[in-house]
Amino acid sequence: MTTEPLADVRDMYMAHTMFRREIGLAPALIRGVADNDVARAAVIADHLRIVDNGLHHHHTAEDKHLWPRLLERDTAQAQPIVAVMEEQHTSIDQLLEAARSGLAQWRTTADATQGEALAATMSLLSERLAEHLAAEEDLALPLISQHITAAEWGQMIADSAGDVTPEQMPLIFGMMAYEADPGTVQDIIAHMPPEVSGIIGDLAAQVFAAHAQQVYGTATPARVGARGEVVL
Template sequence: MTNNALPGTGAAKYGPGDRLIAMQAAHDAFRRDLERMARAASPANLRDPKRRQSILNGWAVFENQLLIHHKHEDRFLWPRLRQRLAGSSAAQSTLDAMDAEHALIDPLLEAVNHSFAHGGEGAGAVIEEMTDKLGGHLEHEEREAMPMIGEALSDAEWKAVVSDIRKATKLSSAAQFMPWLSEGVDAEGEKTILSIMPPPARVVYRRIWKPKYTNVERW
C-alpha cells in the first residue's frame, strides 16, 4: 500500500461478519460509559454507599475493558500493521499517534481511581479530561487506523490477530466483554455484535453471561 492509497478519509464502516464489528462496538461502549460516568460520579453520589457501589461497579468494567482493548491493540494489532505497512510513512505516523494517545490514557485511569478513593474530589475535571482525550483518540482511530485494518491486512493476517487475542483472553473476560458490548443496543445491533461469536457461544451468552451481567447495577 502506498502513501496515496492509504485509507482514512472517512470513518470506518462495518456490517455483519465484518472484522471491525468488535472494535467499533467497543468504541461505542466506551462512549456510552463515559457519558454515564460523567452524569453519575458526583461527590454527593460517591458519598452515598449504594450509589458509590453502583458507580464503582460500572467503573471497574470500563477500566478493565479499556486496558484489555489497548493491550490487545498494542500487542497484536499495531505491530502487524507496522510490518505490513513498513513502506508507508503515513501509516507509521498514524501508528505512532496511536501509541502516543494510548500513553495519555493510563495516567487518567489512575487519576480517576485516586479521585474515587478520596470521595470524588476532582472527579468532574478528571472525567472531563478523559472524555476529551479518549473521545479524540477513538475518533482518530476510527478515521485513520481502523480503515487500515480493513484494507491492509489479509484474511490470514486478521485471523492470526483474532487467534492471538483469543489465546490471551480468559473466559471470564469474554463473559464480561460480550454483554458489555451489547448493553443498551437494539435487537439488530445485538444480532450484529453476536455475529462475531460461534452459535454455541451465543447460547452461553443468552443463558448465562447476559443475565449475570445485567443482574449487577452499574452507574
C-alpha cells in the same frame, strides 16, 4: 498481499461506543452520589472498574497485535498513524491511572470533594478518549481492514478480554451490544466459539439491563451514538 480473509472490524465500533458511553456518563454518576454515601459510591466504583479493566486490555491488545503488524505491512502510510495511536494510548493510560487512584480513595469515603476531583478526571478522560476513538476509526480501522487477517483480529479480540471471567462475559457483551445494530450482534455471536455463544444470546441484554438498573436507576441509560452524541 494476503489471500486469507481479512478482519471484520464491526465489533470494534461496538466496543468504542460502549467506552464512549460508560466513561462519558461517569462524571454525572459520581457527582450524583451523596456525600458519605459509601454504599452508593461502591456501586459506581465497581461499575467503573469493569469499564477501566475493559479499556486497559482493549488498548494493550491493540498495542500487541495491531500496530506492529501495520508497520510491517504498510510502513509509509501506517507509521504516522501508529505514532498517533501509541501517543494517545499513553495519554489515556495516564488518566486511567489517575482515575484508579481517585476511585480507590473515593469508594471508601464518598467524600464530596474527592468525588468532584474524580469527576473532573473522568471528564478529561472522556474528552481524550473521544478524540482517540474518532482518530482510530477514521485513520486506523481502514488500514486494519486492508492489512490485518481475520485470524489475527481474532487473536486481538481474545486478548482484549483480558481477565474477564466466563460469568462476566454476558455483562460485557451486553454493554457492547446495547447500542449496536441487531444484525451485527447476531453475526458476531454466530462466529463465537460454541462455549461462549451458548452463554451470550438473550442473556447479555438481560444482564446488562439489571446492571444498568443498579448503576443508573434505569435499564435503558442514555445512548451516545457512534460518535458520542447523547441520545436520551
